[in-house]
Amino acid sequence: MPLLRERFSLIFLKLNLMAFGVSDHPDVPWKKHEGSYPFWFVLSRLANEGSPICLLFIQRGMPYLAGHLPASPVKVFFDGGARPNPGRIEVAVVARGTVHFFDDLGEGCSSDAEWLALQCALQVAQALGVPAFDLLGDSRNIIAQASGAAACRTPAARAHLARFTAAAASVPPRRLRWLPRHQNLAGIALDRRNNS
Secondary structure (H helix, E strand, O other): OOHHHHHHHHOOOHHHHHOOOOOOOOOOOOOOOOOOOHHHHHHHHHHOOHHHHHHHHHHHHHHEEEOOOOOEEEEEEEEEEOOOEEEEEEEEEEEOOOEEEEEOOOOOOOOHHHHHHHHHHHHHHHHOOOOOOOEEOOOOOOOOHHHHHOOOHHHHHHHHHHHHHHHHHOOOOOOOEEOOOHOHHHHHHHHHHHHH
16 A cells, blocks of 8 residues: 555646656656756756755655666766877876876877877776667767768778777767867866876
């Protein structure tokens, strides 16, 4: 009987949320539709008003909901450089607060270094065994070429792309993303090591 009452209470909560314009998607009730209110905004409003249904949901429904929320993708930062350019390649990858340095990658130019950094980031991400991950770097050219937004214009770039595509076939990244240099944790780690 308590379980049945709880289910009816959660259904009633959902009707309250729908009245506020929250998604009525059957599998993802917290998914926001265009022109509607975010789920947590409405939930907080109901809580502030002392809604007993809302309090019941927080006490009993949240553990169930938390187990069905989609996991946030892990962010894996990468950066590569050549010292001098061309010269010895060095790569840094940062994932879950851990910095990985790769120094045995041979020699090449800065473009080679960024491609190798992307491949090292993919290896680190796949080794984590997470269901979803994003690869983030500050080289617009490499991100564009690896994601298919731009063509690889040199044989070396096409070879790098072929190796990356083959390695990503089994467990691909959710997406490749560019970010400014000052936000790239891998680039920051590489600079700190070189300046220490």
